[in-house]
Amino acid sequence: MTNGWQALRRGESALERRRFLERAHERFIGERATRLDGGFDGDRGTERAAESAGLRAVVLDSWMRARRLTVDPDRLPERQAIDEAQLAELQRTHPIGEALAVVRRLLLAEASESGFIVALGDAAGRLLWVDGDARLRARAEEMGFRAGMDWSEHAVGTSAPGSALALDHAIQVLGAEHYSRAVHPWSCTAAPVHDPASGAIIGVIDVTGGDGAASPHLMPLMDATVAAVEAELQLAALRRRMEQERGTRARPSRPTTAPPRLVVLGRDPAMLERDGGALPVSGRHAEILLALAAAPNGLPAAELAHRVYGYAGAEGTLRPEMVRLRRWLEQHATGIALHSRPYRLEPPLRVDAHETLEALSRGAHRLALAAYEGPVLPASDAPVVTELRAAVDATLREAMLQSAAAEPLFDYAQNWAADDARVWETLLQVLPPLSPKRARVVARLEGIAREQ
Structure with missing residues (x-):
């Protein structure tokens, strides 16, 4: 048996496993989210359901997350999550860049010889560097696997880099274990990288290629590479501290x-x-940062506590949390100062959700839709979050219905309004009569009618 994180048992046929996974994936995708049956009955528990279906529990659980996030298995990232200037800046400043030489020494040589590519990403799942076999890189770029693209589970569902970040553990993904159909020819092994001082995830290392990229021997090699990278980061931090202690003057920031x-x-x-x-x-x-970002003049403790915790008298719970937040902001050199009486942030904190609302107010629907990656903090039930989540989702929907062109409305319907009959009906009205997309819209409306 595998240990749950490896894709194959030693000696197991990758070809036979691939064929089984293709059938399992098609069955899962074909089922309605509201009526899972057989081995995919989520109510029976992921481990029992996975065992019954012949899948690894970590894979089935990731598929279910992708389904809840309404990730489209037929859609791949088409635009970069960050522009070229932001990518260049992250490549220059991201801490994982200090260990590039270690990765090249331990992984890249073998990757080039074996026909693999190696990718390094940040904690958000955005790829910062992709290197290795040149022909393989060109093929990978066709499916959006290139620097600047978002390969988190939120963007593409199950993949080794995205799932390693989501689970905070090294993992292998073989063929159709990927949620996206376009990635089924590929296999990969990835592991998260942690800040040696704080333990926080700062990035991910991934090896991608054919079946060999998910072979059992790659997992210990990946573990050794991550250990070496984190040791290098620790040494780099130690060198900086020693320079400061010797009185070395740092260059002006x-x-x-x-x-x-x-x-x-x-x-x-x-x-x-x-x-x-x-x-x-x-x-x-x-949640606290979100509340303070919306109040540049600050909030008294009682009001902030109510916005975060949702009940009166929560100031006693809030205050120690503010001490921890202030310490975290300072330890990570965020450049943000947290003041009190009233609580406020300096400098002002931008929020992507606020920027999306501003874009919608200006009529910049395409820009707002491009920036929208899903509901605000989907796991949170804090009042400040639920109010902003509702405002963004309702405003975006209304803007799409009232004045969006056919193309952005189609993107919105596919990605964020799969079960919203009014959105699909409006889309049918604005699409040109001969548009090939009309057949898909009609089919989706029929599906919604059957599900009601």
């Missing part, structure tokens, strides 16, 4: 060109973007 930015759309956890890269933000801290 580059002026910040933009305030920090909190990314909450479709994210759990949230991500804090700043000049030094991106940091995952725990749920409660993200």
Whole structure:
């Protein structure tokens, strides 16, 4: 048996396993989310359901997450999650870049000889570097596997880099274990990388290729590479501390060109973007930052506590959390100061959800739809989150219905309104009479009618 994280048992035929996975994937995708039967009955528990279906529990659980996130198995990322300037800046400043030499020494040589490619991404699942076999890289780019693209589970469903980040564990994904059909010819092994000081995830290392990229021997090699990378990061931090202790004067820091930015759309956890890269933000801290970002003049403790916890008298619970948040902001050199009486942030904190609402108010529907990655902090029930989540989702839907062109409305319907009959009916009205998309819209409307 595998240990749950490996894709194949030693000696198991990858070809036979691939054929089985194709059938299992088609069966899962073909089932209605509201009526899972047989081995995929989620109510029986993931492990029992996976055992019954012949799947690994981590894979079935990831498929179910992708279904809940309404990830389209026939759609791949088509646009970069970050523009070229942001990518270049992250490549220059992201801490995992300090260990590129280690990755090249331990993985890249074998990858090039074996016909693999190696990718490094940040904690949000965005690929920062992709290297290795040139012909394989060209093929991978056709499915959106290139620097700057988002390969988190929120974007593409099950994949080794995205699932390794979601589960905080090294994992292999073979063929049709990928949620997206276009990735079924590929296999991969990936592992998260942690900050040696804080233990927080800072990135991911991935090896992608044919069946060999999910062979059992790659898992210990990946574990050894991650250990070496984290040791290198620890040594780099130690060298910086020693230089400071010797009184070495640091070069003047580059002026910040933009305030920090909190990314909450479709994210759990949230991500804090700043000049030094991106940091995952725990749920409660993200809720507090979101509340303070909406109140640049600050909030008294009672009001902030109510927005975060949802009940009166929660100030006693809030105050120690504010101490922990202030310490976290300082430890990670975020450039954000947390003041009290009233609680407020300096400098102001941008939020992607607020930017989306601003874009919609200007009529920039395409820009807003491109920025929308899903509901605000989907796992949170804090009042400040539920109110913003409802405002963004309702505003986006109304904007799409009232004045969006056919193309963005079609994207919105596919990705975020799969069961919204009014959206599909409106789309049918605005599509040109000879559009090939009309058949799909009619089929979806018929499906909605049957499901009601």
